[in-house]
Amino acid sequence: xxxxxxxxxxxxxxxxxxxxxxxxxxxxxxxxxxxxxxxxxxxxxxxxxxxxxxxxxxxxxxxxxxxxxxxxxxxxxxxxxxxxxxxxxxxxxxxxxxxxxxxxxxxxxxxxxxxxxxxxxxxxxxxxxxxxxxxxxxxxxxxxxxxxxxxxxxxxxxxxxxxxxxxxxxxxxxxxxxxxxxxxxxxxxxxxxxxxxxxxxxxxxxxxxxxxxxxxxxxxxxxxxxxxxxxxxxxxxxxxxxxxxxxxxxxxxxxxxxxxxxxxxxxxxxxxxxxxxxxxxxxxxxxxxxxxxxxxxxxxxxxxxxxxxxxxxxxxxxxxxxxxxxxxxxxxxxxxxxxxxxxxxxxxxxxxxxxxxxxxxxxxxxxxxxxxxxxxxxxxxxxxxxxxxxxxxxxxxxxxxxxxxxxxxxxxxxxxxxxxxxxxxxxxxxxxxxxxxxxxxxxxxxxxxxxxxxxxxxxxxxxxxxxxxxxxxxxxxxxxxxxxxxxxxxxxxxxxxxxxxxxxxxxxxxxxxxxxxxxxxxxxxxxxxxxxx
Numbered sequence: 001x002x003x004x005x006x007x008x009x010x011x012x013x014x015x016x017x018x019x020x021x022x023x024x025x026x027x028x029x030x031x032x033x034x035x036x037x038x039x040x041x042x043x044x045x046x047x048x049x050x051x052x053x054x055x056x057x058x059x060x061x062x063x064x065x066x067x068x069x070x071x072x073x074x075x076x077x078x079x080x081x082x083x084x085x086x087x088x089x090x091x092x093x094x095x096x097x098x099x100x101x102x103x104x105x106x107x108x109x110x111x112x113x114x115x116x117x118x119x120x121x122x123x124x125x126x127x128x129x130x131x132x133x134x135x136x137x138x139x140x141x142x143x144x145x146x147x148x149x150x151x152x153x154x155x156x157x158x159x160x161x162x163x164x165x166x167x168x169x170x171x172x173x174x175x176x177x178x179x180x181x182x183x184x185x186x187x188x189x190x191x192x193x194x195x196x197x198x199x200x201x202x203x204x205x206x207x208x209x210x211x212x213x214x215x216x217x218x219x220x221x222x223x224x225x226x227x228x229x230x231x232x233x234x235x236x237x238x239x240x241x242x243x244x245x246x247x248x249x250x251x252x253x254x255x256x257x258x259x260x261x262x263x264x265x266x267x268x269x270x271x272x273x274x275x276x277x278x279x280x281x282x283x284x285x286x287x288x289x290x291x292x293x294x295x296x297x298x299x300x301x302x303x304x305x306x307x308x309x310x311x312x313x314x315x316x317x318x319x320x321x322x323x324x325x326x327x328x329x330x331x332x333x334x335x336x337x338x339x340x341x342x343x344x345x346x347x348x349x350x351x352x353x354x355x356x357x358x359x360x361x362x363x364x365x366x367x368x369x370x371x372x373x374x375x376x377x378x379x380x381x382x383x384x385x386x387x388x389x390x391x392x393x394x395x396x397x398x399x400x401x402x403x404x405x406x407x408x409x410x411x412x413x414x415x416x417x418x419x420x421x422x423x424x425x426x427x428x429x430x431x432x433x434x435x436x437x438x439x440x441x442x443x444x445x446x447x448x449x450x451x452x453x454x455x456x457x458x459x460x461x462x463x464x465x466x467x468x469x470x471x472x473x474x475x476x477x478x479x480x481x482x483x484x485x486x487x488x489x490x491x492x493x494x495x496x497x498x499x500x501x502x503x504x505x506x507x508x509x510x511x512x513x514x515x516x517x518x519x520x521x522x523x524x525x526x527x528x529x530x531x532x533x
Contacts, residue, residue: 027082033075034099040075044102048109051083052094055115062087069102093118213238215247228252241270296320298329323352418464426490444495445502447477 030049034041047070050063062083070077087093095116098109172181173191177200180187187193189200199205210216213236221229233239233247233255241247241258247270248257258266266272268279278288293299298315311333319325326343329352340348348354351361413419451474455467468487475484480491 026084027080029078030081030095031076031078032097034072034077035075041072042074043072044069045072045077046070046100046102046109047077047079048098049079049081050096050098051087052096052115053091055094055117061093064098210234212236215239239270245270327352417458418461424489428490439498441498441500441502442505443502444478444498445506448495448499448502451477 034045036042047067048064049067050065051061053059053061065081065083067079070079095118097112097116099112100107100109167181170182173179177187177189177191180191180193182191182193185193185196185198187198187200189205190198192198208216208218215233215235218232219229220232221227229251231247231249231251233249235241235243235245235247237243239245239247241255244261246259247255249255255270256267258264258270258272260266260272264272264275264277266277266279268281269277280286280288291299291301296318298317298321300313300315302311302313304311313329313331313333315321315329315331317323317325317327317329321327321329323329323337323340324342328341329337330339331337337352338349340346340352340354342348342354346354346356347358349358349360351359451469453467453469455465457463457465471481471487472484474487474491474495475481478491478495480495481488
């Protein structure tokens with residue numbers, strides 16, 4: 001198609017009558033001539049028809065309407081066009097026609113120039129209303145909605161109603177589904193709302209805006225028994241939590257949940273300073289966070305550091321957990337539990353079944369290692385650990401090893417209960433003692449002299465001999481200590497010192513007697529010597 005052009009031959013409106021037998025339609029027949037170059041066109045062509053209010057403006061009044069594979073014979077074609085009657089209100093209208101050959105397949109339409117001004121025939125659609133021109137202020141009846149009684153009309157736009165607009169039930173609709181009233185429900189974007197308000201559409205269904213400095217509110221209230229009103233507030237500058245937050249507020253208790261633009265959530269606080277900030281300001285004992293689940297193995301809370309950190313599980317154990325029910329396990333991902341807290345108040349490190357208030361255990365497959373480490377903060381560290389895999393000795397040593405000390409062992413206890421160390425300094429301060437009374441050293445010496453002393457060894461430790469008294473004999477003789485199964489070192493030391501003093505007194509008395517006798521003998525010798533002279 002080289003240079004298509006169209007010329008209006010005839011423009012008529014079919015069925016435009018005032019008969020009550022059939023309502024008027026809004027379609028009209030358009031007949032035109034299409035040329036291909038200098039020759040009349042023949043064949044199938046696709047057409048578009050667009051209505052404008054000006055021969056050159058870009059403002060579209062209606063359309064475009066598309067008619068595909070329209071048969072053109074000797075350049076003539078006929079088509080029915082329906083732009084709706086409300087586009088013809090007595091104003092001038094221009095028709096722009098676009099055409100393409102159907103045989104060429106999909107492609108752009110070629111606009112025919114110039115636009116064709118419509119002759120008055122379609123404007124006859126406006127004629128049935130001409131008699132009411134005074135009532136309608138010179139406008140088409142399509143600009144008005146009929147009232148409940150004959151002769152009453154309401155302007156659709158540009159007017160202010162002085163009373164209620166009453167429409168029959170289920171008969172209100174704007175557009176296809178822009179606004180629909182049906183079955184007592186209101187639909188926006190849907191013709192079949194399933195609730196009092198049904199919304200369907202794109203990503204944002206509701207956009208509520210307000211400008212109050214305290215906040216813009218959306219309220220949801222249940223008016224049944226014990227129902228509550230909840231307010232959802234987008235805060236402003238005068239709100240206590242600052243502007244830009246989202247508050248979930250219940251009138252009886254105030255704001256329950258606060259969400260900030262920074263991604264923080266606050267429970268009981270308007271100003272959260274952490275990703276989850278929980279606060280109870282009542283002053284009474286309360287549970288700030290409660291997590292519940294149901295599992296025989298246990299319910300876990302996980303804490304993960306995504307910067308190459310570990311994943312930690314905090315598990316409240318159930319009935320089928322090896323640790324027993326009711327314990328709290330601290331376990332890194334893929335490893336055994338590091339620490340266990342039981343409901344009985346026991347703490348286990350390296351064991352999930354602690355048997356004491358503080359129970360430390362570790363697997364020997366890793367070799368000897370510290371069980372307890374105390375860091376004094378000045379570079380000196382004390383460690384308590386097993387001496388070797390095959391030894392039952394437990395030692396306390398310093399780390400690092402001090403200079404000029406061949407080994408850093410400070411304190412060692414073997415499997416038989418023997419204690420090793422450089423010195424033992426029990427408290428003996430006068431200010432820490434009371435009920436002081438004198439002791440007769442000679443009496444203590446006499447009891448020590450009578451105390452049975454034996455050589456022996458502890459059961460199970462045949463290679464380590466000892467000698468000394470039995471705790472029963474010591475307790476019977478002196479009545480010291482907590483019971484007759486132990487001898488405190490302070491008591492043994494005190495008895496020994498008292499016995500030494502008693503022995504010293506005895507020796508001094510005997511020495512004085514000997515000195516006296518020696519002096520007497522010396523005097524006797526001197527006397528005998530004098531007589532012999």
